[in-house]
Amino acid sequence: MAKSQSQTIDLPGNDVEFEVRNSSEATKARIDVDIHGVTVVVPDFAEIQPTEVLRENAAWVIEKQRGFEEYRENIPDRTFEAGETFPLLGTERELIIEPSQSHTITDTSIRLRKSTVEQSTVKQVLENTYRRKAREHFSERADLYAERMGIEYEKIEIRNQRTKWGSCSTTGTISLNWRLMMAPPDVVDYIVVHELAHLREPNHSSEFWSLVAEYDPEYEAHSDWLTEHSSRLIFSEEDL
Template sequence: MDDAPPELLDLPSGQALVSWRRSSRARRVSLRIDPRFGAVVVTLPPRASRGAGMALLVDHAGWVSDRLAALPDALPFVDGALVPIRDIPHRIVHRPGARGGAWIEGQEIHVAGEAAFVSRRVHDLLRVLARRQLGEHVARKAALLGCEVARLTVRDTSSRWGSCAPNGGLSFSWRLVMAPDAVQDYVAAHEVAHLRHMNHGSRFWALVDRLTPNAETAKDWLHEHGARLLRVG
């Protein structure tokens, strides 16, 4: 699948950032919104032309414009920004004369070094925290089932909060570090349950309910606030 940077295109409803993806699994041309970049993603099957994608974009220009306009404002990692950790706002404090990368003091994220390093260092810190927090949730859930997790990784994904590989490896979006603890608990339970059931059948959901009391409220929270998390950083 191609992964080119978004390009700015003129559509009947105005300009929009557009990313092009080619997928061997796609059966038709499709559109989706990527909140991370504030862009519309056009997915093309192997033999579909760019022209087919442009035709779909033009036909759905109003939908694209409305969806992009509805996205939450982007929140870059800069001095003074309020970044949620477990849904608690933490203010970024740039300390150019300090050393030590980035660390948390109370409800502040302190960042040492030059201003150009602030974004990367906050990002790195949150990835470490995400792996630690989600790892704790996963360890508890796996222990309840007597399962072993082959590997746990954190990534920057736009369509899934977590995934389970056939070899037992689990992967999560680092952005879950910004979600409430109950949401992290649910996503961890969801992926650990896949170690037993690699589907979304009734036995899978029954196991999720055994592993966490937070499934319904967490799904509602992610539906309402997930796009906001994807606009951070």
């Protein structure tokens, strides 16, 4: 799909930058709005004016764009320096870099081994530490809830999906986003229960939500927390 250079259009008092993408798969024009900007997708060989499509949907475009602008404003401005705080299971912990034999985590700090950081970067070592803790914690919680729910799963995979917190394959693999380790424990448990429930109920049916509610009665509040605070779980600009 070929994409044009960025253009600008005035939509009721708002200068909106957009790009045009031609698609052989598209059957009708559509507008994609995400944190990276606005794109008008038009079918190949169709006589469609992207500006007209934007004007017809101006209110929706402006609303979506403002939502993403607010989202971006709430993303933590991380410098990855000693003394900065990072959340782990909902608790802010001070980042400390010190000569030591290994990385350690306490109730108030994340302590990284200085020699390891010097061979890499603070950001990379910190991410690796989160990923390692994620595998331990997610596996522990999945084992606990799988036994309670009478459900078997194949394995846990740690990923960094940009738009998903978790997913479940038909083969029983539960994939969970390591950045969930920055969320409160109850929110992590909700995602674990959610994905395990899919092994019994593939769709978001009433039976599925009843199963989730049985093991997480406050699942709606936990889901709302993720919707409201997901920007706080952005680790760096590379996650966008």
